[in-house]
Amino acid sequence: MKIVLGSDHAGIELRRWLVSHLRADGHECTEVGAPDESSYDYPDASDELAKVLNSTDTDYGIIICGTGIGVSIRANRYPYLRCALCTTEYMASMAREHNDANVLALGARVLGTEQALAIVKTFIATKASEIPRHQARVRKLSAPI
Secondary structure: OEEEEEEOHHHHHHHHHHHHHHHHOOOEEEEEEOOOOOOOOHHHHHHHHHHHHHHOOOOEEEEEEOOOHHHHHHHOOOOOOOEEEOOOHHHHHHHHHOOOOOEEEEEOOOOOHHHHHHHHHHHHHOOOOOOHHHHHHHHHHHOOO
């Protein structure tokens, strides 16, 4: 699976940790966002991730900041992204199954590494529902307001 991971400075340590584990599991990972721990604006990380997802055959995005809130708000400004901030495996499963989310937002300051990895693994392993009512709702998510 091809996954792009992005973060601001608050999420870089978790991003690197997740990348190492995902690569060990055989996933192809691309990193965007903060190059190091110096200050890096979270909207910029979301913008970089959005560009990669729009211009490549990458399957999923994972975006990380301190809480996951700012990066998820910015990511959802893009009509082709459905970003879900998840703090549990159940939320990750529902984000994929019912909402066909293609980006997972995580908060590095609110999740432990093992919990974050469990959420990521659940997210990428869960397929979107093929039930018509779920598909209709996903179409509504992308419809103009």
